[in-house]
Amino acid sequence: MAWTPDQPLIQIKDVHKSFGAVEVLKGISFDVAKSEVICVIGPSGSGKSTLLRCINALVPIDRGSIMVEGQEVHDPKLDKLALRRKVGMVFQQYNLFPHRTAQQNIMMAPLHVLKQDRHEVEARARRLLKKVRLEGKENAYPGELSGGQQQRVAIARSLAMNPDVMLFDEVTAALDPETVKEVLVTIRELAEEGMTCIIVTHEMGFAREVAGHIYFTDRGVIVEHGPPAEFFVKARDPRTRQFLSQIL
Amino acid sequence: MTPAPRPEQARCDLAVVLPLSPALDPARNGGARWPLFHGYRGLAGIALLILAFALTQAHAQTGPGALSIIATIWKWTPLMASGFVLNVVISFLAMAIGTVLGTFLGLAQISQLRPLRAVSWFVTQFFRNAPWLVLLFYAMLLLPFQLQIGGVAIALPDWLKATFGLSLPVMANMSELVRGAIQSIAYGQWESAESLAFTRWQTLRMVILPQCVKRMLPPWMNLYAILVVGTPLCSIVGVNEAMTLTSNALAAEANHALLVPMYLYLLAWFFLYCYPIARWTVALERRFAIKG
């Protein structure tokens, strides 16, 4: 049964994941439609990063199902590389390659993974740098860039693969307050262009603006979810209310 | 003043390849207090000191014979130099062989195949903890005097066998260097490369190893310097390198007064060869520490 764009781009069903004796994900289920933007919030240690890592098969799941464009991730025969070409991921610590310039960071995967033409890739890398407002930083090494600039290069690097969905794991958590905004603006533009996004964040104002749906997780379960307007106003569960009162 | 250990130093658990001890590192003791240890002028100073000491030794033993001792040493210098060339050749070759084999062994140590990991770990530990001299003896005993490759007989002279023997501990130390360097790279580098759909091998080749080279260079150079001062071990197994030839010269002269100055002269050769490498290593470490 082939996947068509009217079906959810990502379908997560009853996902369980343990590290040793610790069950980190205890039955997570939700869908993400194409061009939908969802935010996942919750206290640290609740399994948000693990969930994102499961989606692009950096971490294998124990039980349940994750379908990405109709492809089952929880399958021993899964072509992980094919999956990861469709799923971009940006990390809290940027994880740029420090021995390569900004432009080279962006070009590496399209050149060596997708084996695309160098001239084409170079032109796209420049366009992407411009898109994340880093024109002129082509030849800067990550060590020469601020945290916010590095994070925007990391976003451009993921976009260079032309992914169908982007995963953002607390991408502003390590940034100075002044540079948080420039990164959030970049993500919002992406969302407005119709990129499917799963965003783990502690920036509630941003989540409220950008997300179509918000999921609150605690200790491996989704406690509560809803569209932002409802979620922030009518949260019922005491855990959600406590979390929101701490963070807002 | 006890400076904090540098990260490279902390990460590398090879006693053999630690950088110069802090006490001897002029940069951190404010150079001026140890002017003799500073740069090439200091190098010449130390060489002169050694020579002067050699001469006073000679003088104390033979009175006015000092000049004749210098003349004798000078007479044997070409022979000693020819031996020293062999020490350098052996060190180069052993280093090259050990580096190549050690790199593969180090990569095998982080392989995803458990048996390969276990075997390479064992080989590494075995050769790393074996006395070099014992390995040399084994190399001399076990290697044939010639190799038959496709009907062509390639002679294996003693010095070449000794070179293979010395390349084994180099290989083992290199293996640990490679493994340690790879494991010192932040895990996020692996994760981000993997999430960009790099294969494991691509990640190693394009992301991890290039970052390792910089980290490994200073300890690798240290390893080389230690290998060089280890090459006179070959004299014990009968290779005509500098140490053997110096001993031969001494035997021919049969003059006790020559013993100390001749060997000091030989020490000076090694010192002049190795000390710049050590200085260069320290300089590289400092530069990498700044650039991150």
Ligand SMILES: Nc1ncnc2c1ncn2[C@@H]1O[C@H](COP(=O)(O)OP(=O)(O)O)[C@@H](O)[C@H]1O
């Ligand atoms: N690779 C791992 N091995 C063992 N435990 C892990 C690993 N990754 C995460 N954990 C544990 O799983 C729990 C959830 O972690 P994480 O997904 O990072 O939470 P969050 O991103 O919500 O802060 C934590 O208790 C963490 O210690």
Ligand SMILES: [Mg+2]
């Ligand atoms: Mg996290």
